[in-house]
Amino acid sequence: MPKERIKIALTKGRVEQQVIPLLEAAGIDCSLVRNKKRRLIFDSTSQPYEFILAKGPDVTTFLERGAADIGIVGSDILTEHQSTQYELLDLGVGECQFVLASTSDFDPRAPRRKIIGTKYPLITQRYFDQLGQDVEIIKIEGSVELAPLTGLADAIVDITETGTTLRENHLQIYDYLQPVSTRLVVNRLALKQHQQAIYELVDRLAAVVSSPSSKESVK
């Protein structure tokens, strides 16, 4: 019988940096990922896991299409992409908040139709729908803070962790939308096929995440 392999799609960048120490504390060898250079796929014969490194939105695509069994990705991305896969664990890292922010002269109650810049049009639309406000949303790919500073938009919906980016760009928070953190998500079919191996991995990670020192290990 072929050896069981679990394909894990890990969001590269910030999530990868914060999650590798957790995986290692759970006994998973990440030395290949740590020494990755330009490689994107990491398989080793010593353990049943294969790692794929991808951008967050693509992690959800790999999962939805069954090209990965497990995804490790921010809840911001899962919500925005309306992921329907099983979310099994909050890894307690990548914690930040969605906020509405703008320059000090912004009036969130002004009756005119506002223009909002964001990387997250769905989350933004839902927020303003709940408020009963009709807004125009402009999709921006990064450095979202530029939008109100340049006159491209009246305000932004973006994530903030330390608040440094907002502060250094003289922007202020007008509302908090929802918290964000990194989640472990599983493809539904993969969970049926590899139930024991996946739950074993999730249990090991859950023990690490719930230990008081887990936050220290990612600093």
Ligand SMILES: Nc1ncnc2c1ncn2[C@@H]1O[C@H](COP(=O)(O)OP(=O)(O)OP(=O)(O)O)[C@@H](O)[C@H]1O
């Ligand atoms: N400032 C932040 N603090 C904590 N978590 C964050 C922060 N910014 C993003 N995240 C989380 O990390 C995930 C990936 O962010 P990261 O900045 O690595 O990628 P990105 O936004 O696609 O940027 P880039 O295009 O530079 O790779 C986000 O989806 C979110 O869950």
Ligand SMILES: O=P(O)(O)OC[C@H]1O[C@H](OP(=O)(O)OP(=O)(O)O)[C@H](O)[C@@H]1O
């Ligand atoms: O509150 P802070 O700790 O300053 O973090 C907030 C910043 O982090 C994210 O940007 P990211 O670093 O992903 O870069 P980007 O602007 O290219 O998306 C987010 O879009 C903010 O710009």
